[in-house]
Amino acid sequence: MRKRSTGFLLLLPLAAITLLVLAACAHVVAQGLGVVPAFGLEEPTIAYFAAVLTDGDFLASLSVSLRIAALSALLSAVLGTALCAALAAWRRRWALYLVRLPILVPHAVVALFTITLFSQTGLLARLAWAMGLIGEAGDFPQLLYTPQGWGVVLAYLWKEIPFVAYFTLALMVSVSATLGEAAENLGASPLRSFFTVTLPLSLPAIAKAGLIIFLFAFGGYELPLLLGATVPKALPVAAYQAYLDPELTRRPYAMAMFSVILLLSVAMAGLWGLAARGLERRLEGGRP
């Protein structure tokens, strides 16, 4: 009854979106390869990539961004799983709304949260002073604006732990209500049933959430801008600063930096895809 041609028509918006995304990526990489017709640059060259990849500042920025992304993804995944387990065990509608709140709050606002709580004159430092733990503001550990990036990671955790929990919840509830309870009925302790049945079967969703967070934190701009160190800057912040350089011939360097962000993200997603396929096979009991 339903015609194939109508189906293709329905896919036009998706095709347009996909084309826009691919064109955007192609534009960035082309300028990174030094093809900027507006500036009279026509010949592709890898000179800009080579220059960027051997630049010490760039490598420092890269390691800052990788560290922020990895810490945010890993810690959010672990703590988010714990939160998810709690939600699945004690099902309260208010709690469900509660964990959805941070997903709604924009990153800039989360940055302000982090500053008011964790800066050296923030609420925690004031509490520490009131309890006599520190003598002055400078005694409180410097968490924000440092190359270790803890301020940025804390802000991502506030937003992404609930995201992991919410993202995994449907799967975990269905697994624990069926196979998890079966294991408990057969005599497994709740803890054992969680770690041997519910957790492994929920792992695909947790890992997917972790990947989304990694990519987001790796390419994110606002939080490292507002909470990160000035030297070295996170990669997207450094790349945008290079883009703003009034010397227009520097433009291809900026675009080469954005290209590296793009290529590493795609590579990361590809690796994750391979790993996920391996995991699925193991969950299916090693069948090819």
Added chain:
Amino acid sequence: MRRRPFSRLVLALTATAILLPALVLVVWSLAGRWPWPELLPERWSLRTARELFFGSASLPRLLLSSTLLAGGTALLSTAAALLTARAAALYPIPGKGLVRFCGLLPLLIPGTVFAMGIHLTLLRLGLTDTAAGVLLVHVVAAAPYAMAIMEDVTAAVGGGLEEQAAVLGAPPLRAFCSASLPQLLPGILSSMSMAFTISYSQYFSTLIVGGGRVRTLALVLVPYIQGGDRSLASVYAVAFTAWALAVFFLFECLIRRREKGGDGTWN
């Protein structure tokens, strides 16, 4: 009924961690003077509230532009997602795996890179520094979330009822509107709610493509935070967040009215 000390503890900690910063922000926005190391402000003041409504970055205009942009994004990305989901679920087309992949593709591309690239594309189309260009970029950013939601919902509703209506002689649009649409509505609303949030929070893409001409709340908030006037930054952040929550709960009310009662898993 087992007691669940672990779950209660985790949820209590979570509730504190989520609500405390919001409370601190409200206090900051009303603080006239709050020097170190006081735990509460020394003086309270409505200076920031006056600035919020009558200052240079007037709130009503910013709210209007942010809401129109986010509302447009919600409509367009959900419509695109609905069409895609129906094509994949109900029509005999080849390459459904590719369709799913393309739907999620914008998630894999870092938002900063996409914004830089689309800026170059839109320059050629003459759409930079316009609301239309910003809208387009927000739609692409929100699309994967809308697609994921609509894919699930469309697959769950299926096409059976609609086909029966068609067999009984209803024209296709009528069959869709009276048979499938009511069942799809909760999903459509949650997709719109999600897309609204994504657009409402966009900063970098609005900055690059809008070129500062398209002003949203997210755009003006960042300089306030960088500026260091904590009370002023807080009052904008509170207004910004309160409006996001208001819209979210409006959508939730609509969804729950449609669903009537829910599934009983949650109490």
